[in-house]
Amino acid sequence: MINVVLLGAGNVATHLFKAFTNAEEVTVKQWYNRNLRTIEKHKNKVAITDNLEDLVAADIYILAVSDDAVADLSSQLPFENRLVVHTSGSVSLYAIDKKHKRGVFYPLQTFSKAANVDFSDVPLCLEALKNKEDLPILKKLAKAIGSQPHKVNSDQRAALHLAAVFVNNFTNQIYRLAHEITESQGAEFEILKPLIKETARKLDEVSPFLAQTGPAKRNDKKTIKKHLKALTDEHHKDVYELLTKSIQQTHGTFTKPKAKPNKK
Known part of the structure; x- marks a missing residue:
């Protein structure tokens, strides 16, 4: 049995609590939050x-708090030489106060309190200052909630977090722009959802490079010009041009515009 103390009450903490509560090999001994009302319904x-x-003894203390709060909260913990981990993708392992045994328990997924999360679909990126001593218990905790553990170093975790911004946050913004485009003509955004799902599903079979299609890859200048003409929002147009150029550079179809002749 793994005994856990959870600190924080945001999206990640809330979903970890649910997962730990449902895991046979995990006991959440205590839940801390500076605003008790936020977690009072779980008492x-x-x-x-x-x-x-008032924190009790446990095998692992999980700081599921904002990135900026990790260092300060870890320094305030009234004990030392216990395993303290944070859940951030971008915060250094060394942000945790050196009086503790330090680690990272980073669930690489997007979390919203209202949306259910199946942790069997959540990779757990693990890091420990003392791998031989502390990594095994982090792996055991990840497996206890059905997740696949991945040992990563700090540089790899930072790269994964940065890449996650592209595939999740930026992609979601693209969905928002697409929604604005369909709304402008009274078309239903719902019609695009099967395409969105198939685009993601295809990555199970081929790489993003091989999966790329569309006018930018084909260098279909006529269609690109037509799309740009149809975009009346300058922001939409800027994004379209930026991504078109990126795709063309990736697939070798980008040609620099000819320089305008100097007029004397």
């Missing part, structure tokens, strides 16, 4: 506290 399932001095 019948777990001991809750807003006082760091």
